[in-house]
Amino acid sequence: MTLNEKAAYIKGLAEGLEIDGKTKEGKVIAALLDLVSDMAQTVSDMEEDIEYLNDYIEEIDEDLGDVEECLCEDDEDEYDDFDDCDGECDLCDCDCDEDEYFEIECPSCGETVCFDESIDPEDLICPACGETFECIVSEDDLKVIDGVEE
Numbered sequence: 001m002t003l004n005e006k007a008a009y010i011k012g013l014a015e016g017l018e019i020d021g022k023t024k025e026g027k028v029i030a031a032l033l034d035l036v037s038d039m040a041q042t043v044s045d046m047e048e049d050i051e052y053l054n055d056y057i058e059e060i061d062e063d064l065g066d067v068e069e070c071l072c073e074d075d076e077d078e079y080d081d082f083d084d085c086d087g088e089c090d091l092c093d094c095d096c097d098e099d100e101y102f103e104i105e106c107p108s109c110g111e112t113v114c115f116d117e118s119i120d121p122e123d124l125i126c127p128a129c130g131e132t133f134e135c136i137v138s139e140d141d142l143k144v145i146d147g148v149e150e
Contacts, residue, residue, distance in 0.1 A: 003040035011037060104135045 001009075011033045020026040101116045104124065111128040115121070122134040 003043050004037075007033075007037040007040040106131065107133055 014029060014033055019029055021030045101114050102121070104113050104115070104121075105111070106113050106126040106129060108131040109126060109129040111126060113124060113126055113128075115124065121136070123132065124135060125132050
């Protein structure tokens with residue numbers, strides 16, 4: 001039984017009892033019955049709105065999931081192993097075929113950024129977070145692949 005049906009049932013009981021609406025008690029009971037009826041209708045309307053909004057939110061969530069899947073298709077797995085970058089990866093902008101490269105920690109996200117001497121260290125872009133930063137490169141930062149220095 002819905003709230004509207006319950007309110008109508010109670011109103012019918014009151015009418016069946018022939019409560020006099022001219023007495024003090026009758027006026028209070030009639031006002032309460034009207035209030036219950038109005039509240040039941042308001043709650044019913046709100047339940048319909050909530051059901052509609054929940055359905056709408058589910059549709060938006062599904063659409064957003066499709067958009068995220070399209071936009072982030074390659075990005076999710078691309079940077080998973082980036083923390084252990086040894087310069088022999090496809091994730092960073094370093095030229096891994098070269099013998100020498102630099103490793104710098106990104107100040108924004110802490111990821112290791114690899115680059116060689118052909119890239120300007122004053123205008124580096126972190127491939128993980130996209131932040132631009134600059135650094136001063138020293139010989140201590142130099143790494144040699146398959147060599148003595150590392």
